[in-house]
Amino acid sequence: MSILAEDNVKDINTIHFKSANNFTGVIRYYNLDGSYNTGWHYANGKIDGTFSASSLAKLGVASTEGICGVNPIYGKICAGDEKQEYCDTEIIGMINVECRFGTPDDGGGNGGGGDGGFSPGGGNGSTNNPSTNADNNIEVKQDSLQKHYPCLTREVLGKLLGNSMYSKLLQPFQTIQLPNGNNFVIQGLPNLTWGFSEQVYGGTSNDYMLGNTDSQGTSSKINFNSLAITNASELFLQMVAIHEAGHAYVNYYIKTGSYGNPIDTARYSTWAMDIVNFESVVRSERAGGNFNDHSLFLENYVDNFVKILKDVNGSAYTDKQYQMAAIYGLNNAGPRTYNPFGDGFDLYAIYKNKLEKSYNNLMVKYGIIAADRDAFYLQNLLNVPANKKLPTNCN
């Protein structure tokens, strides 16, 4: 089900096709495979028209899922058929979507990452006007990333936005614009913010960190390593943007689930949903972090990493180079997590072992030799030709 309002929707939970109150706009229903079924136009709560796909097209409203144009937003809402009403998690909005890759006005660059200090502030739990609700930052801001690294914003994030598979990962975090120009707001919509911090990058260390993701609630903040921004290749900066967006996406769907009610991946079966197809994570903080996210990526996701990179860069690299880029860091289980024991088992050790096996299997599948991989990584991290790095002037 999707709702296309022609005025501001005050309370989405009051709308369903049997009782639309004073709603004015279009309510459409979709089949489980995403195809359009039927829909009605309401004027002040009363049906005054039925819509087919062609009539929607005349209104300028797409009836299929688009990319950074028309996209669904998932939520809990009551709907029903002619015989029975039911409440469930559904697509609750599907209107013009402006992808945002803004970052918070927090200044960025404030150190190591992963600390996760909580920043007070935000909404009060009501459905607010977006301009007054700090939790629903829905405008692209002239933020710290844009200010300090405009080439990263333009050349990396901007180019990726044109890719449909990558855009799937951003879908939960997109803004929805109503036909009247206002933004569609429900309390608790998640934010994805992009920033930067200085992290380990070679030098006396053998480690090359490219970015990290911290999540609070359904929202996430991604920090690029500022040393990587200036030293790594564009290809690897693209790769880290995809990778971190994947972490944010996983966190969103885990947190959107309720206890004991994991995401119904059979029903919401986009490729990206497959990465959250496991129940245990919904309940367990033992299973957070690199060691389980990367395991999921390796099993369900890497081929899509490769496709995105290839789609964006074309023939600039070979298939094997895209594959080597896509698996970067996926064998990194991260630090041992807090209390990783469950039912007498060391879950961290189990997942770490699984991660290494999955990684090695992919190396075999792609025919990647470790020495070639490491040489390629150095070409993209340390000895990067100027034409492979970000341009320096994008203002």
Place this chain on the structure above:
Amino acid sequence: MKKLFGLFIALLLSLSVFSQGNKKKIYLLVDTLNQPKIDKQIEIKWTSPFHYAFIFNVPYKAPYYKYVEFSTWIDKKKPKPQIELSKPKYPFIELAELLSKVKESSLYFSDEFDFYITEALPKKRFQTFKVMLMPQQAPTQTGASLKNK
């Protein structure tokens, strides 16, 4: 054999009932109406379209971030509880005591306690929610070690 199996099931069921009934109920009164606007210790907000959350900022990592979050699921089937016009007479505990219990056994907090938060609303109204301790996801990072620089 059948009798033995039946006895076993009955024992399991009774243990289950016993463990559910054995949870201790604890209550906390949260009044954010008069707290300073900056440097808030407590925040009440929606962390997803369905999670109504009470977030307590703490000076330590719990275990990954410096806050403790409790939330309740709100939707049309499970709407917010009724507003009360007077302060309910629950045996409220202090916030420090609550945080101490969380620190002691965050993984098993929800198994040990049924926890209720009474939110003070404007005009001396109150609303009591049964909440769950929200687990924190460990931060993630992208990086690799290169041995042959």
